[in-house]
Amino acid sequence: xxxxxxxxxxxxxxxxxxxxxxxxxxxxxxxxxxxxxxxxxxxxxxxxxxxxxxxxxxxxxxxxxxxxxxxxxxxxxxxxxxxxxxxxxxxxxxxxxxxxxxxxxxxxxxxxxxxxxxxxxxxxxxxxxxxxxxxxxxxxxxxxxxxxxxxxxxxxxxxxxxxxxxxxxxxxxxxxxxxxxxxxxxxxxxxxxxxxx
Amino acid sequence: xxxxxxxxxxxxxxxxxxxxxxxxxxxxxxxxxxxxxxxxxxxxxxxxxxxxxxxxxxxxxxxxxxxxxxxxxxxxxxxxxxxxxxxxxxxxxxxxxxxxxxxxxxxxxxxxxxxxxxxxxxxxxxxxxxxxxxxxxxxxxxxxxxxxxxxxxxxxxxxxxxxxxxxxxxxxxxxxxxxxxxxxxxxxxxxxxxxxxxxxxxxxxxxxxxxxxxxxxx
Numbered sequence: 350x351x352x353x354x355x356x357x358x359x360x361x362x363x364x365x366x367x368x369x370x371x372x373x374x375x376x377x378x379x380x381x382x383x384x385x386x387x388x389x390x391x392x393x394x395x396x397x398x399x400x401x402x403x404x405x406x407x408x409x410x411x412x413x414x415x416x417x418x419x420x421x422x423x424x425x426x427x428x429x430x431x432x433x434x435x436x437x438x439x440x441x442x443x444x445x446x447x448x449x450x451x452x453x454x455x456x457x458x459x460x461x462x463x464x465x466x467x468x469x470x471x472x473x474x475x476x477x478x479x480x481x482x483x484x485x486x487x488x489x490x491x492x493x494x495x496x497x498x499x500x501x502x503x504x505x506x507x508x509x510x511x512x513x514x515x516x517x518x519x520x521x522x523x524x525x526x527x528x529x530x531x532x533x534x535x536x537x538x539x540x541x542x543x544x545x546x
Numbered sequence: 547x548x549x550x551x552x553x554x555x556x557x558x559x560x561x562x563x564x565x566x567x568x569x570x571x572x573x574x575x576x577x578x579x580x581x582x583x584x585x586x587x588x589x590x591x592x593x594x595x596x597x598x599x600x601x602x603x604x605x606x607x608x609x610x611x612x613x614x615x616x617x618x619x620x621x622x623x624x625x626x627x628x629x630x631x632x633x634x635x636x637x638x639x640x641x642x643x644x645x646x647x648x649x650x651x652x653x654x655x656x657x658x659x660x661x662x663x664x665x666x667x668x669x670x671x672x673x674x675x676x677x678x679x680x681x682x683x684x685x686x687x688x689x690x691x692x693x694x695x696x697x698x699x700x701x702x703x704x705x706x707x708x709x710x711x712x713x714x715x716x717x718x719x720x721x722x723x724x725x726x727x728x729x730x731x732x733x734x735x736x737x738x739x740x741x742x743x744x745x746x747x748x749x750x751x752x753x754x755x756x757x758x759x760x761x762x763x764x
Contacts, residue, residue: 497636
């Protein structure tokens with residue numbers, strides 16, 4: 350039986366790793382339940398994040414409220430396609446891709462899949478690595494709304510979507526962290542006489 | 547350089563359990579052995595990097611970590627970005643950015659941002675210095691070193707200083723046609739800091755740290 354934090358191996362049945370003090374579990378039986386719970390919370394928080402405005406911009410002549418997608422479209426209209434693409438990728442493509450990837454991993458851990466385990470582990474690593482980068486949009490809103498405070502000329506204030514979007518990112522990060530990637534590999538013993546390690 | 551130096555357990559079934567290691571991602575069992583200098587041990591099944599020691603890594607990490615600490619603290623107090631449009635100007639610091647969500651439930655968001663870009667990176671660096679100093683200078687580990695190191699590993703995904711830095715770039719382009727933007731001293735400090743944090747994480751081989759904590763305490 351192995352410690353997931355420090356990779357030390359212990360005899361079956363030991364409760365705590367004596368090297369780093371983490372709790373030991375051969376497999377966390379509730380892993381997938383936790384994954385789905387955080388996943389659902391993340392998806393629910395993501396919906397209002399797209400409906401409500403992320404930013405409200407007040408200038409001398411106008412006052413506009415922008416949602417995530419609306420903001421990106423606006424920027425593209427001004428010709429900055431690169432920035433529009435960054436925003437769309439960071440706040441639409443990555444979150445949606447993450448929801449799909451985690452769901453796929455969780456389902457395939459239970460049912461098995463034709464996709465090789467090595468590829469799925471790779472997918473898991475990508476999800477873990479990329480998850481934090483969705484916070485970029487929240488930071489952009491934070492920077493903009495503290496920087497652009499020029500009394501009547503222009504001011505930017507955060508909208509409710511910033512809040513739900515941050516929640517959604519946090520929930521999906523927790524969802525990815527509760528997934529036990531060893532579940533992917535357990536299938537390699539399926540079909541042979543398998544003793545639980 | 548990629549060399550698999552952790553040999554598979556099946557080849558040597560009588561190895562004592564202390565010398566075994568399991569891949570944290572797929573649970574494959576290996577006999578842990580230090581790879582040659584510059585090499586690293588990679589899991590054969592899932593290609594996770596298991597061991598990657600660097601020469602004199604400990605001292606370098608401590609030096610870089612102290613630099614990170616100094617940069618974070620000083621970056622807090624200098625202006626970060628300033629803006630000018632039609633005679634109106636404003637400058638903002640990192641603390642301003644973090645506390646920009648002030649009203650009602652938005653306060654939660656301020657706390658999250660402040661934690662992700664200031665508090666957690668700072669706490670992590672302090673924990674790492676606390677754990678590594680005795681290891682590098684051959685003292686007995688300080689009390690609770692193991693818990694401290696575990697916490698620093700658990701906090702890793704939540705330290706988002708580098709994401710904040712890219713966020714700045716996006717924000718700059720967004721308002722570039724609205725007003726003139728200038729960089730304050732804190733901006734450059736933060737840029738250096740982000741690079742240091744990334745290099746630092748790359749240098750830290752968690753397996754080697756756990757191993758030395760274990761050996762020192764015996």
